[in-house]
Amino acid sequence: MDFSYSDEQRMLAETLERLVADQPAVERSASQLPPATREPSPLWQTFAELGLLHMPFAESVGGLGGDGTDLMIIMQALGHGLVPEPYLAGLLLPGDLLARLATPEQRDRWLTPLLEGEHQLALAWQERDARYDIHAVTTSAHRQGAGWRLEGAKQLVMGADLAAAVLVTARIADEGRDVERLGVFLLPSSTPGLTRHNYPTIDGQPASDLVLDGVMLDEHACLSENAAAALDATFAVGIAALCAQAVGAMQASCEQTLAFLKERRQFGTPLSTFQALQHRMVDMHLHLEQARSMAILAATSLDLPAPERDYRIAAAKAYCGESARFVAEQAIQLHGAMGMTEECLVSHYAKHLVMFDHYLGDSDYHLEYVSERLSAA
Template sequence: MDFSLTDEQRMLADTLERLIADRVAPDQRRAMLEAPANERSALWRTFAELGLLHLPFAEEVGGLGGDGTDLMLIMRALGRGLVPDPYLAGLVLPGDLLARLGDAGQQARWLAPLLEGEHQLALAWQERDARYDAHGIVTTARRDEDGWRLNGGKQLVLNATSAAALLVTARHDDGRLGLFVVPADATGLTRRDYRTIDDQTASDMTLDAVSLSDDACLSRDAAQTLDATLALGRAALCAEAVGAMEVACEQTLDYLKERRQFGKPLSSFQSLQHRMVDMHLHLEQARSMAILAATSLDCPAAERDYRLAAAKAYCGEAARFVAEQAIQLHGGMGMTDECHVSHYAKHLVMFDHYLGDSDHHLEHVSDHLVDVM
């Protein structure tokens, strides 16, 4: 099968790589991380001007009709630059749900400004007892006069601190899974904000009798759509991890060539050469799995979820391996904040936990192995 890129896709990849290399040097990245939560970065505004915020969405909702491969190229470039802007958490995941489920009024209110870069959103779906199970939701949604009342809690809500609104999953009385748009300043919504080890902004939230209007409900039966959106997110994460692994391998090899011991560069020692080969083998296999993930999004649901679980499980294991080897081959300095590879390593370790870790997805692969054969 031919996986070569079109001329337009190669131009997209080259443009993004140059742009990010120019805008997200280590000192610039630190300034972006320390900026106020409600302030859009100059890079995000540039993304809006170039149409990169529109690209992953269908033309029918104001997008540019990009496919899984286009998203893979964007996320790989973001991973290479370790870009802190929440392209996946603040744009792709909530935007995809709005594009699939929102009516014209809801899309005009929330999706159109999102694509123009005027605000960001967040998806709140994970809960303490449900872990990575999108169907184990216990947050409740009950009718309240002419609206809704939500009660429950969410964990690890990425980008909640910068979001104008949150898309929240909640269980109806009849057992179906609903999806609601909750303004960030809604009464009864409280957050505990923190940063993950790779500097992502995240929040744990409590919803205590949050009152919403009737049109805040995007769907009363969103389970299948949520599965499709999370599959898209997992494909995007695999591509982002590949980009980060590429740079971790490059920086480690450069270090081994520069660092000398016993009068020779470290790269001349055969044992270290073998470890670099192992890192590249994991990288190349992860790249293949990321391509599989990006090209499987239009498959039937069962086959799509099986392929995405396999890809996410392998990329998670490969990301941890590359991170650990990069740190060990750099020695003690690899753990310091001044050594940029340490930031890639932390991001690669955390990648495995976003949208389901390797154990979770391997269990899915094991449970459904017979079904897809």
């Protein structure tokens, strides 16, 4: 198959490469940045001006109609530059779900400003005992009068403290019937009864645990009372984007490690001339290229029927997760003790790659899904 980029895609990749290269190295690590505010950063505003925020969304909702390959190009560049802006958590995941579920009025209120870079959103889906299953939801939503009452808690909500609103998944029980559905509700950040416990992840990204204590919402806050299929599709897009981002970070880690081995000398000889270390670099590049192939598979599978799409996405995430850990560990090992320091940029890439393996399902979780599908076949 021909995986070469079109002229437009090459221009997109070159533009992103120049844009990321212009950012100071220290600003490519979220853990080294001052606390963010809800005001869009200059880089985020640049993303909006270049159309990068519109790119992955359909023209029918105000986007540019980009496909999985366009998204892959963007995420690889952001991963390669370790760009801290929350393109995935603050734009792609909540925006994609909004585009699938929201009414035209809801899109005008929340999605259009999101694509214009005026605010960011967050998606709250993960719970304490659910592992990574997006359907294992205990947060409940009950009808109360003409509105809704939400009770429950969410964990590891990326960027919730910076978001203008949070999309929350909740289990809806039909009155008088033993039927439950998975709904999605939109909560402005100032909603009474919504509290946040904020903390940084291991790679410095802002995250929050949410508690919903008697949160009262009007009837328009419910985006959908049957959102399971839309959630599956949104998470497929998110995982494909994550795989591409990890490939970019792995490539940067390999480049930095090779440059270090060429520069560092031992016994008067560059470390890059030692055969044992050459073998390690070859192993790193093998994992990188195989992960790149799986990321391409994920990006080109988003329009397939759901069963085939989910199988390919799970396989890609499982392999990219294992490769990310391998590349991170080898990069640290080959840098020696200095690879663990804050001053060494490769340490921040390593933390980012370890976090990647756990976000939206780790390797074991997705391998289990692939195994179950193969057994069923």
